[in-house]
Amino acid sequence: MAFDAQAERNFKVVGTRVTRPDGIDKVTGKAAYGADVSAPGMLHGRILRSPHAHARIVSIDTSAAKALTGVKAVVTGTDLAQPEDEAFADVAINCLARDKVLYDGHAVAAVAATSKAIAKQAIRLIKVNYEKLPHVTDVDEAMKPDAPVVQEGRALETVPAGMSQNVTTHCQFGHGDLEAGFAKADKIIERSFKTAATHQGYIEPQACMASLGSDGRGEVWCCTQGQYMVRANCAAALGVEESQLRITASEIGGGFGGKTSTFIEPVALALSRKAGKPVKIVMTRDEVLKATGPTISTSMDIKIGMTKDGRITAARGELRYSGGAYPNATVDMGAQAAFAAYDLEAVETVGWNAMTNRPKEIPYRAPGAPTAIYAVESVVDELCQELGLDPLDVRLMNAARKGTRSSYGPTFNEIGLVATLEAAKAHPHYTAPLGPNQGRGLSCGFWFNFGGNTCVSLNINDDGTIGVVEGNPDIGGSRASISMMAAEELGVPYDKVRTVIADTSSLGFNDITDGSRVTFAVGLATIEAARAAIKEMCRRVAKIWDIDEEAVIWEDGCAKPAGPNAGTHPPMTLAEIAAIAGKTGGPIAGHHEVNADGAGVSFGVHLCDTEVDRETGAVKILRYTVFQDAGKAVHPDYVEGQMQGGAVQGIGWALNEEYIYGEDGRLQNAGFLDYRVPVASDLPPIETVILEIPNPGHPYGVRGVGETPIVPPLAAVSNAVSRAAGVRMTELPMSPPRLLKAMTG
Amino acid sequence: MVRVKLWGSLRALADGEEWVEVEASNFKELLDALAEKYPGLKPQIKRGVSLALDGVIYREAWFTKIGPENEVILMPYMVGG
Amino acid sequence: MKTIPVETTINGDSAEFLCHADESLLDVLRDRLGLTGAKEGCGTGDCGACSVMLNGRVVCSCLVLGVEAQGAEVETIEGMANGEELHPLQRIFLEEAALQCGVCTPGILVAAKALLEKNPDPTDTELRYWLAGNLCRCTGYDKIIKAVQTAAAEMRSA
Numbered sequence: 005m006a007f008d009a010q011a012e013r014n015f016k017v018v019g020t021r022v023t024r025p026d027g028i029d030k031v032t033g034k035a036a037y038g039a040d041v042s043a044p045g046m047l048h049g050r051i052l053r054s055p056h057a058h059a060r061i062v063s064i065d066t067s068a069a070k071a072l073t074g075v076k077a078v079v080t081g082t083d084l085a086q087p088e089d090e091a092f093a094d095v096a097i098n099c100l101a102r103d104k105v106l107y108d109g110h111a112v113a114a115v116a117a118t119s120k121a122i123a124k125q126a127i128r129l130i131k132v133n134y135e136k137l138p139h140v141t142d143v144d145e146a147m148k149p150d151a152p153v154v155q156e157g158r159a160l161e162t163v164p165a166g167m168s169q170n171v172t173t174h175c176q177f178g179h180g181d182l183e184a185g186f187a188k189a190d191k192i193i194e195r196s197f198k199t200a201a202t203h204q205g206y207i208e209p210q211a212c213m214a215s216l217g218s219d220g221r222g223e224v225w226c227c228t229q230g231q232y233m234v235r236a237n238c239a240a241a242l243g244v245e246e247s248q249l250r251i252t253a254s255e256i257g258g259g260f261g262g263k264t265s266t267f268i269e270p271v272a273l274a275l276s277r278k279a280g281k282p283v284k285i286v287m288t289r290d291e292v293l294k295a296t297g298p299t300i301s302t303s304m305d306i307k308i309g310m311t312k313d314g315r316i317t318a319a320r321g322e323l324r325y326s327g328g329a330y331p332n333a334t335v336d337m338g339a340q341a342a343f344a345a346y347d348l349e350a351v352e353t354v355g356w357n358a359m360t361n362r363p364k365e366i367p368y369r370a371p372g373a374p375t376a377i378y379a380v381e382s383v384v385d386e387l388c389q390e391l392g393l394d395p396l397d398v399r400l401m402n403a404a405r406k407g408t409r410s411s412y413g414p415t416f417n418e419i420g421l422v423a424t425l426e427a428a429k430a431h432p433h434y435t436a437p438l439g440p441n442q443g444r445g446l447s448c449g450f451w452f453n454f455g456g457n458t459c460v461s462l463n464i465n466d467d468g469t470i471g472v473v474e475g476n477p478d479i480g481g482s483r484a485s486i487s488m489m490a491a492e493e494l495g496v497p498y499d500k501v502r503t504v505i506a507d508t509s510s511l512g513f514n515d516i517t518d519g520s521r522v523t524f525a526v527g528l529a530t531i532e533a534a535r536a537a538i539k540e541m542c543r544r545v546a547k548i549w550d551i552d553e554e555a556v557i558w559e560d561g562c563a564k565p566a567g568p569n570a571g572t573h574p575p576m577t578l579a580e581i582a583a584i585a586g587k588t589g590g591p592i593a594g595h596h597e598v599n600a601d602g603a604g605v606s607f608g609v610h611l612c613d614t615e616v617d618r619e620t621g622a623v624k625i626l627r628y629t630v631f632q633d634a635g636k637a638v639h640p641d642y643v644e645g646q647m648q649g650g651a652v653q654g655i656g657w658a659l660n661e662e663y664i665y666g667e668d669g670r671l672q673n674a675g676f677l678d679y680r681v682p683v684a685s686d687l688p689p690i691e692t693v694i695l696e697i698p699n700p701g702h703p704y705g706v707r708g709v710g711e712t713p714i715v716p717p718l719a720a721v722s723n724a725v726s727r728a729a730g731v732r733m734t735e736l737p738m739s740p741p742r743l744l745k746a747m748t749g
Numbered sequence: 750m751v752r753v754k755l756w757g758s759l760r761a762l763a764d765g766e767e768w769v770e771v772e773a774s775n776f777k778e779l780l781d782a783l784a785e786k787y788p789g790l791k792p793q794i795k796r797g798v799s800l801a802l803d804g805v806i807y808r809e810a811w812f813t814k815i816g817p818e819n820e821v822i823l824m825p826y827m828v829g830g
Numbered sequence: 831m832k833t834i835p836v837e838t839t840i841n842g843d844s845a846e847f848l849c850h851a852d853e854s855l856l857d858v859l860r861d862r863l864g865l866t867g868a869k870e871g872c873g874t875g876d877c878g879a880c881s882v883m884l885n886g887r888v889v890c891s892c893l894v895l896g897v898e899a900q901g902a903e904v905e906t907i908e909g910m911a912n913g914e915e916l917h918p919l920q921r922i923f924l925e926e927a928a929l930q931c932g933v934c935t936p937g938i939l940v941a942a943k944a945l946l947e948k949n950p951d952p953t954d955t956e957l958r959y960w961l962a963g964n965l966c967r968c969t970g971y972d973k974i975i976k977a978v979q980t981a982a983a984e985m986r987s988a
Contacts, residue, residue, distance in 0.1 A: 023924050030932030031920040033867020033907035037933055040866040120857075121831070121850070161792050162758045175825065176757025179767075205967045207871040207879055208933040257869070257933025258967050261829070289872040336825040352757070367828060413754055413822035414801035452806060454829050480930040480968060519829025601807040641927035645969055649930065652970035676876035676965065684971040685955075685962040701805065711829065 017492040018704055021641045024484040025502060026255070035255045038211030038227030039286045046213065047076055047116040049275050049285035050123035051268070052130050053295060054105035054112055057139035057361040057669025058152065061103060061112065061132060068129040069115055074122035077278035078130070080113045084270060085243035092240035094330045098364050099241060099270045105134070106154060106329035107361045108670040109294025111267075116275040116283045139361040139669035143326035144303050146170040146358040154359035158331050172331035173357035175339050177412050178320075180350030185318025189309025193386050197379040199718070199736040200662035201301040201326075204368045205653070205681045208257020209292045214272035215282040220244040222273055227256045229263040229477055230516025235508045241270035242277070252507040253477040260653065261367035262297045264516050293674040298663055299368035300325040300334050301360075304379040310387045314398040318350040319343055319411075323376055326358050327365030333357075334365060337452075338372030340412035341715075342380050345399070345421055345448035345607065347408040361669050367518065369650060370451045370711035374657065374718050378736065381447040381719030386732055395446050395723075396429050399609075420633025420697040421448065421607040427693050428609045433629045442615045442626065445724030449608040449715030453708035454519030455600030455701075459512035460529035462490060462537055464592040468579025470494060472503040472533075474526050475514030480649075480710065481642040482522045488638055489527045489704065493534035495561030496578055512597055520708025523638055524699075525600035531703050537594030541581045544588040549573045602701025603708055608632035610651060610716035614724040621744030623659055623725055629691040635699040635707030647713045648690040654717025656682045658725075662737050751779060751815055754822045755790075762789030776800050777811035779821070797826030838899040840865070841909025849896035855889075856880045858896035859906060867907035867936045871965065878964030881937035882906045888944045890963075907936035910943065918988075919943055919981045928977035930968035938964045942978045950986050954979070 029035035066078040081102035087093045101110050113130050117123040138152035145151055146168065153169045162174045186192055212226035222244065228234050231251040239246045256263060268285040276283040287296070303324045309317045321342045325335040339355035353376075388395040403425060408416045428434060428446070438444060463471040472490050476482065487501040494501075515521065542556040545563035549556070555570035556563050562575035585592050613626040630647040637643040660680045664672045673679045698705025718736060726732045731746050750770045755763055763769055764787070771782035780798070784791045800807045800815075801822040807813050808827055815821055833848035840863070847862050854873075859865040859882070868891055871877035875890040882891045883905035884898070910917045919939050922928070929935045938961060945952060945960045952960065957975055966974060 021927070024927070026932070027924040027929075028916070030929055030935055031916065031923050031939060032911050033865070033936045035932055036866070037869065039860075039870065042861075120861075121852075161762065161789070174758050178757060206931070206933075207877055207965055207967055208869065208931070209871070255933075256931060257871075258931045260967070286870070289874065289877075333825060333828055337828060340824070354757075371828060413756060413824060414804045414806070415820055417804040452827055452829075454808065454827055456808065481927070519827065521829070599809055601810055601813075602805050639927075641973070642930070645927060645930050645973060648970035648972045649968045650970075653967070675874055676872045677874060681965055681967060682970075683962040683965060684958040684975065687958070687971055689954075689975070690970045690972045 015492060017488045017498050018636065018638050019640065021639065022484060022488060022498045024481050025487065026478065026483060037208055037257050038254045041213055041225055042284065043213060043282040046282045046284055047118060047279055048120045048123045049114055049116045049272050049283045050127050051111045051271060052113045052127040053291065054101065054108060054110040056105055056134055056136055057108050057141065058137040059105050059134040060137060061101060061105060062135050063133040064113055065131040066113060069126040072122065072126050072129060074118040075115055075126045076118065076281065077116040077275045078113065079271065079274045079278060083274045084241045087240040089240065092237065095237045095266055096241040096270065099267060107363050109291065109363060111295065114271045114275060116279050141360050141362055141665040141669050143301055143324050143358050143360060146326060146360045147324060147356065154329050154361055158359065168358065170359040171356055172359060173333060173335055175336050175355040176352065177339050178352035179409060182318050182320055182350045182352055185350030186309045188311065188317040190312040191387060191391055192307065192309040193383050194305065194307040195383055195734055197304045197306065197382065197734045199302045199375045199378065201298040201362065202657045202661040203293055203297040203679065204260040204262030206258030206260060206262055209287040209289060210268055210296060211286040212269045212272050213282055213284040214269055214276050216242065216273040216277040218277065221248045224249065224251045224269050224273065225254055226251065226269055227254045227263060229256065229259045229479065229518060231508050232475065232513050233264065233516045234266050234269050237266035238270050238273055242273050250507050250509040253505055256477050256479055259479050260369045261371060261518060264518050265366050267296050289676060290674045293679055294671055295363050297366050298363060299371065300327050300365050300375065302375045304376065306379045306383045308383045308387060310391060312391055314391065314393045314401050316346060316348060316402045319348055321353045321376065321380060323353065323355045324358065325355065326360045326362065328362040329359055330364045331357065331359065332365050334372040338376035341373035341450050342376035343411035344450040345404055346402045346411065347404045348411060351411045353411065369653065369714040373451055374654060374715045377449060377715050378718035378722065382722055382734065385445065385723040396425060396434065399448060400425050418697065418700065419605060419607060420695055423695050423697060424607050424609045424631045424633050427631045427695060428611055431629060431693065433611050433627060438613065441618060441728055442613060443724045443728030445612045445720045445722065445727065447610055447716035447719035447723065449610065449712050451520065451606055451711040451715060453524065453603035453606055454521045455525040455603045456515035456519065456521050457599045458514055458525045458529045459597045460526060460533045461511060461595045462530065462533040462593060464537055464578065464582045466582055466585065468582045470496065470501040472501060472530060473506045473511055474503060475506050475511045476517045476522045476526050477505055479517050480646060481639060482526065485523045485638040485642065486526055486530050489530050490534050493531045494538065494578060495559065520710040521603065524603050524702055524706050524708050527638065527706055528600050528702055529596040529598055532596035533594040535594065536596060537592055540592050540594065541578065544581060545576050547588060604635060604699035604701050606633055606707050606709065606712045608712045608716055610720040612720040612724045614721065614728050616725060616728045616743065618747060621740035621747065623738060623743065625655060625688055627688055629693065630713060631693045631695065632709065632712055633695045633697045634709045635702065636696055636705035637694050638706060640694060643694055643709050644692045646710045647692045650713025651690050651717050652682050652687060654714045655721055658718045658721035658736055658738060660737050660739055662739065751817060751821055753779060756823065759790060759793060763787040773815065775811065775815060776807065776813045779815060799824040799827050834897055836897055836900045838902055838904055840904045841906060851897060853896045854892050855894040855896050855899055856891035859891060865906050865908050869933055869936065878941060879934050879937045881940045881964065883940060883944060888941050907940055910939060917943065918984050919978065922977045922981040926973055926977040926980060928969065928973040934964060934966045938966065938974060946982050946985060950982060952982065
């Protein structure tokens with residue numbers, strides 16, 4: 005099954021740019037997203053949220069809201085179960101607070117009413133008596149021993165005694181003798197960095213419609229990256245059995261990791277159970293920014309030593325991440341990824357997570373990696389500048405390659421970093437002239453990529469067409485890619501295949517759409533399901549021809565005799581076999597269930613040219629090129645789309661996007677006007693160069709592509725701005741006031 | 750015997766060792782043996798770990814075969830977006 | 831609160847509805863008329879996902895009151911294709927993969943069509959500024975800009 009066996013394969017469908025199956029619905033407005041459905045008798049739900057960063061809930065009086073005409077149900081935290089499992093408990097408490105509110109925007113109560121207007125009016129009638137508590141929103145402050153404690157007793161056993169209770173996680177990775185390494189360096193640079201929390205910024209707010217009966221049977225329609233994850237969270241929060249909840253994933257209007265958790269579905273189910281009617285909840289943008297998402301905020305120290313000819317002798321990083329009011333493991337990922345692009349004799353990364361009075365961190369595209377790699381790549385760039393070295397040559401000299409002991413432990417197999425760097429070096433962008441106040445930045449990026457639990461069912465229809473049933477919401481064109489791989493394996497045209505996303509009752513468990521896993525893992529399972537169907541078709545044909553099963557082979561969509569000894573039977577097409585399936589033993593299908601591994605790490609290199617305006621501190625992106633090892637690109641348009649979209653999200657992180665908290669611990673910019681994501685006029689074309697270095701862990705050589713592209717932009721932009729401005733920037737975002745201050749001193 | 754590399758923050762829970770040796774022929778036996786030999790590792794094993802086998806990362810997969818010839822590295826359970 | 835009767839024209843057809851005085855045109859389209867192609871991404875006029883045409887102008891329908899549609903001509907994404915024949919913008923968005931999740935796509939198509947009707951040959955810069963009110967978080971805008979230019983060229987030569 006390894007790629008080696010397929011190395012010479014001439015793909016017919018994979019690698020082409022077919023039209024996506026959900027396309028017409030999406031350009032005509034027909035596609036049904038989370039907020040686009042309604043049901044007879046449906047009620048409208050709305051959530052009351054905390055105005056305080058940290059407070060004890062003394063009492064909640066819902067009587068006036070309940071008395072309002074049109075209000076059919078009111079729920080508070082006590083209407084949800086208290087799951088024993090910590091992760092489920094955190095989700096439930098985050099959906100509706102119980103004793104304390106942990107951040108500005110934490111949900112406290114919810115109502116269901118016959119109209120949106122009545123629901124809005126009703127939540128204003130709920131009286132919550134709060135006892136305000138001291139709060140902390142900055143990660144460095146939160147780590148101080150005397151900081152206000154967000155939650156008690158959450159530290160893992162790896163955290164040394166005597167630290168603030170906010171510190172929940174400690175991790176350390178690396179190898180080699182740091183002291184000896186730094187002693188060999190001609191130049192050592194040590195810098196501290198800070199990055200603001202950013203939001204995934206999907207354009208579609210979370211939305212759901214839910215119905216739950218007194219018999220514990222329920223249905224949910226929602227926009228999510230994983231319907232099975234929603235099922236598990238809802239079952240735990242409602243105290244019902246998973247089999248009784250059927251979750252259907254709507255079309256999803258962006259996720260980027262932000263829809264890998266649950267915020268409103270358990271609330272809608274609880275309201276529905278009380279009201280006896282379906283309840284729809286649609287979040288507002290203000291709620292999305294205050295209470296879902298964001299990624300971590302960070303504070304980091306990086307120290308790197310380099311010889312005068314550019315060899316890195318030792319590297320150390322200390323990462324302090326805050327993932328908001330709950331523990332999380334994001335810093336583990338950041339600490340492992342930080343130095344992954346380098347072949348280092350001595351390296352150490354230490355990570356800490358500290359809780360703050362901010363919303364619960366939800367993964368955002370390559371969670372933990374962009375910030376750590378931003379800090380590392382900034383110091384590498386500064387060393388190159390100080391030593392008068394070419395930053396690309398230095399990266400090539402120090403690049404991780406096959407046989408490198410990675411900074412996080414394992415020895416690398418075949419990886420694409422050197423090829424990616426060489427592609428960048430050969431590209432005209434790298435040597436294009438720059439004008440005054442302009443600078444060029446470069447950064448490497450890395451992500452692990454995952455496989456994970458996957459089920460696929462593939463049905464051979466009686467007219468010779470194919471139905472593929474998979475369980476991962478299609479977030480960027482994956483139904484097209486899955487159909488392509490099914491068509492490729494079966495030897496039929498792409499348009500003979502239709503792939504649909506199953507609800508939780510129609511297919512076995514699937515992990516969420518995350519970790520760049522879908523094209524890899526669902527693709528792999530689809531190919532295996534197709535192979536199972538082929539095996540069955542060959543078996544049927546062997547019976548018809550009255551020869552051994554092994555004497556029938558599958559080629560170009562037909563069963564054929566394996567050789568002259570098998571007889572001179574004319575090939576039977578898939579359609580011919582399908583048409584008589586009932587006569588040869590019944591319907592033909594293939595299925596495959598797997599926890600896929602071997603996704604294969606991916607590297608990218610980004611080049612960025614910027615111009616800084618010395619009077620305003622504004623930055624213009626002049627040119628941007630993305631180089632990435634994608635493995636086999638199943639649908640090159642969507643691979644390019646991932647590379648371009650990730651790059652632009654990273655540009656936003658570098659230049660503008662930021663969670664701004666006031667002294668009172670409240671979020672000051674919960675809207676798209678003040679939380680500014682990049683718009684079309686901010687950007688140049690984003691050029692892409694796809695390298696296709698096959699992943700040996702996939703039959704077609706596919707590896708994940710979705711996450712790596714958000715990793716390099718932070719440093720690529722920062723390095724370009726630092727060189728253009730003539731001052732080293734160490735804080736993100738580099739918003740105009742911050743850059744102006746740095747330039748004017 | 751299989752040699753397993755522990756990441757830094759686990760070492761304090763395993764007598765300070767970077768590399769530890771246990772008797773195991775697959776991932777499950779490895780985890781069981783580690784938990785028995787170093788009880789301090791139990792909470793992390795319960796939370797979840799990944800295993801890099803000759804450079805390929807496995808997130809669970811109990812019955813993945815391992816032997817003395819393999820490079821075996823314990824890693825935290827991976828999460829993505 | 832009393833509802834107000836409104837008579838309007840939507841995608842060329844006459845339409846009548848009742849709405850409250852404070853109800854947005856977007857809510858009317860989505861909740862009362864079943865036209866869910868326009869999306870609410872922010873409710874504050876910052877994202878453009880709810881873009882529709884009102885008397886020949888692109889508007890954020892979340893910032894227009896339903897009652898303002900009285901006597902007006904409203905065009906939405908649902909009216910862009912002619913039966914089964916897609917508008918060139920719609921077809922080329924598909925051919926050139928100018929959408930990923932697709933939730934911003936209706937607003938972007940409505941806005942792009944409005945531009946090309948005024949300016950059939952925009953520069954990339956004009957196009958990027960025209961679409962600056964339509965947020966897309968998936969694509970980085972690159973393929974959107976290229977697709978609109980391809981469509982513009984095709985429409986000019988038609």
